[in-house]
Amino acid sequence: MKSRPLAAVAAVLALAVATPLQAQLPAMVDGSPLPSLAPMVKKTAPAVVNIATRGSVEVGGGPNPFLDDPFFRRFFDMPDQPRQRRQTRSAGSGVIVDAREGLVITNAHVIDGAEEITVTLQDDRSFEAEVIGADAATDIALLRIPAERLTQLEIADSSRAEVGDFVVAIGNPFGLGHTVTSGIVSALGRSGINPEGYEDFIQTDASINPGNSGGALVNLRGELVGVNSAIISRGGGNIGIGFAIPSNMARSIMSQLLEFGEVRRGLLGVNIYTITPDIAEAYGVEATQGALVSQVLPDSAAEKAKIEVGDIIRSVDGKAIDSANELRNAIGLKRSGESVELEVLRNGKERKIRVKLGEQARQEQVAAEEIHPGLQGAELETLTPGSDNYDGRPGVLVAAVEPNSPAAQRGLRPGDVIVGVNRRAVSNLEELRDAASGQSLLLNLRRGNTSLILPIR
Secondary structure (H helix, E strand, O other): OOOOOHHHHHHHHHHHHHHHHOOOOOOEEOOEEOOOOHHHHHHHHHHEEEEEEEEEEEEOOOOOHHHHOHHHHHHOOOOOOOOEEEEEEEEEEEEEEEOOOOEEEEOHHHHOOEEEEEEEOOOOOEEEOEEEEEEOOOOEEEEEOOOOOOOOOOEOOHHHOOOOOEEEEEEOHHHOOOEEEEEEEEEEEEOOOOOOOOOOEEEEOOOOOOOOOOOEEEEOOOOEEEEEEEEOOOOOOOOOOEEEEEHHHHHHHHHHHHHHOOOOEEEOOEEEEEOOHHHHHHOOOOOOOOEEEEEEOOOOHHHHOOOOOOOEEEEEOOEEOOOHHHHHHHHHOOEOOOEEEEEEEEOOEEEEEEEEOEEOOOOOOEEHHHOOHHHOOEEEEEOOOOOOOOOOOOOEEEEEEOOOOHHHHOOOOOOOEEEEEOOEEOOOHHHHHHHOOOOOEEEEEEEOOEEEEEEEO
């Protein structure tokens, strides 16, 4: 066996010694300091605030759910016990978007159910916040604080964001105070996180953890490109899949909350299906892209624009539509009265149709205990063509269910649709009220794609 030349051995040793040193970045390169995010962070971080909320929820009289059932208590001749309220606290983040007016944008879920909201600035000043409005469907809320000497973030045009752009997330994870993480835009146009919401998320691998909700996702110019909202995680911590609401969507919702105190969404007035291969074959189209119009509602914006059953809507204002859900999002994020241009495929020919959107009906929710005591803790509303959950079939939507309430303990869930009571079909709150007589109810529910019967005593 030949020995290696001494020079070669020396070279190998030199390489082995030098390799670990390559991981240590030098302080200077060609006489210039290395780039750093510190100047941008110092400029933007004071615009990100901590939001602490305090509220209360009604809880039952004991750990056994049967003790909260009025029928159970009457059967065993047990005295009624007053329900108690438990104090709740939560924390999140927010972003100052208007220093002069003291406007702070955050997530709707951060302030949901809050009775007191305290905003704390980076300089440790704290203020009680006023809620201007909140929109659960996009998870955006707008607050106002009576503060001076504020720093605001400029809002970027999020439509110019691209996959691969560097971004920085700033927030208050786990109550630790201001924390900065960096990453890239991993994907754009993400949806399906909350099927009942309007979504067009920016996905990022910048670390987002509990407490970051409502914080800022900024570009390297220090502009707000998104409002951090959600993560996908098995254990509650960051695994590199976080979602932010695009700044353009947040700005649109904020302007409506400022003007109306609520969001007035556009309504096209059609029932639609996603194009499947079978539907594409039946209509003689090659691409399985778009939303098929199965019904045009009377006196709707679609009818006035002469949209027809069988039309395939391919794009909205030049943005391609791949599914019925994408069309719902695209229209639901527009303001009522806004004019949009639809690209429609009709009888194999493309045409452009301009539509002035109508307004989605604003539903008044009714406390379910007003209809029957066994439904206490649920909020109900009639499904209409303007409702988020409307699919062309009538019924009464269970809009919300308070945790640990009698309605929750009996198995009622948000998103359930009541279609019958005591063997009588119901299509609105008035019919439900008439049918809900007696101590016991037998509810016919539609839950997703399944039907079930739920007894209520």
